[in-house]
Amino acid sequence: MRREGIALVLSAPSGAGKTTLIKRLLAEFPHFGYSVSCTTRRPRQGEVHGKDYFFLSREEFERCRAEQSFAEWAEVHGNFYGTPLAPVKEMLRQGQDVLFDIDVQGAAQLKLTLEEAAFAFILPPSMAELERRLRGRGLDDEETIQRRLNNARREMLETRWYDALVVNDDLDAAYDALRAVYLAATLAPGRNPRLVEELLAR
Amino acid sequence: MRREGIALVLSAPSGAGKTTLIKRLLAEFPHFGYSVSCTTRRPRQGEVHGKDYFFLSREEFERCRAEQSFAEWAEVHGNFYGTPLAPVKEMLRQGQDVLFDIDVQGAAQLKLTLEEAAFAFILPPSMAELERRLRGRGLDDEETIQRRLNNARREMLETRWYDALVVNDDLDAAYDALRAVYLAATLAPGRNPRLVEELLAR
Structure with a gap:
């Protein structure tokens, strides 16, 4: 009853918490390929x-x-x-799942070349909170912070075609949502083409 | 940041465990309307x-x-x-979510009249297990059991258009999958039409 692999595509502005969420995802589902x-x-x-x-x-x-x-x-x-x-x-x-950590432009290309992929965009709870997080990291100078905020605004306005928008306000809730996107994708009939046939034979 | 309601449509053959799964869903998410x-x-x-x-x-x-x-x-x-x-x-x-517990024929009509609904079909792990469960309930005579098994086979062969196939082998895993279908549905951009706009303004 092996299903086809899922291409899970994640995008997020810098500071939205994508790296932390991916670490949790790989801790629970270590089988992802790159x-x-x-x-x-x-x-x-x-x-x-x-x-x-x-x-x-x-x-x-x-x-x-x-x-x-x-x-x-x-x-x-x-x-x-x-x-x-x-x-x-x-x-x-x-049947190997593959994780993509990629910006909106790359994800948009994947949408055209990997039709069956699942696309999630991780959003900050607000622009003010995103700015607070970027400053809190202490990694970027003022110009870089402003560029990241501008990029975030631009990317967030191009997310209508994603399958899921995950707001990372509370980390546990955001992770619960992200894993739901992945699990729901594994259940699509198109990714389990012989499932019913095999159940009926048993 | 209120999203639109989800129409969650669940179908399953008799004996697949749908009622138990719905009880758990309503225990975790009691806000569903009927x-x-x-x-x-x-x-x-x-x-x-x-x-x-x-x-x-x-x-x-x-x-x-x-x-x-x-x-x-x-x-x-x-x-x-x-x-x-x-x-x-x-x-x-x-913004009120609505749960439908309905057979494949009814669900197929809902697919045409409620385009934005999320459709999950709950499958038994095998026909042998479905038969064992139906007999174990002690509710049905032999003729009814045979009719239910035939209906199950017929319905299971009409599930290619559902969004998700949930195999109810282990109840906890099946519930985790079902709630993932629901949560993933709540994250679709089409159901959160003003989300990004509102985040950008904050």
Whole structure:
């Protein structure tokens, strides 16, 4: 009675608490796989090709992109990053769930290339609280904080197509909501194509 | 930040454990409303018009049906039963969640009249276990048990359009899945149309 894998796609503005929520999710459901991304940036000390990233030349990356081999791709600070589609599809086919931690632009591409994925966006309870959290971390200068707040506003206005909006006000409630999105996704008939047939035979 | 109500529609074969699961759901989420159905059967001792049912004449029922006033309707043993659509839509608009405990035929009609509803079908872990449970209840004669098993098989083969299939093998796991379907439904952007706007203003 093996089901197909779930591609669970999570996005959130910086400071919304996504990292904490993902840690809890992986603590309860440690079986999630990750996809290894391709990048044209140089390997950093200790990074392993095929484990941390597939390190490609610009020409190799552009050939993959032309062949539509990426589930999503982006250019960041002059370097390309991309998620190869075939390994993700193969993991899902084998029943392996895959977690994506990705911004709205990347998620929007995944919506077009992985139709069966489940998309959740984690929201701060208010802009004032988001600002308070960003300042409380003490990681960013004023300009960075303002940029993060602007990005948050822009991203939050592009979330209508997500499957779920999770407000992270109370962490326990937000986690309960996030795990519900994941569990509900596992129950879809399309992801359990032989379930009824197998139950009827037993 | 009030969201729209969820119409949560649950179906299951007799013996799958739906009643137990609904009791747990209402214990955790006691705010669910029920819709009062219309029927052409005579009131039984103590039944109150407008509370247990709206008791209609056959002519009244047929007029409502012709006006497409029912979210779903059925004829059972020569009597008509129907769910009036307008009060359900009004409850949902006011943010009141509404629970429907209904067979596959009724649920299929609700799918067409309440597009935004969430549909879950509760499955037994096997036909052998379903039969064991039906016999264990000691309520039905052999003919009734065979009829229930045949109905179960027929209904289970019509569940591809449900949002979620919940296998009731372990009761705690089945309940966790059912509440996930409900919670995930509450998070859909379409049911929280002003959420982001309100968060951005705070």
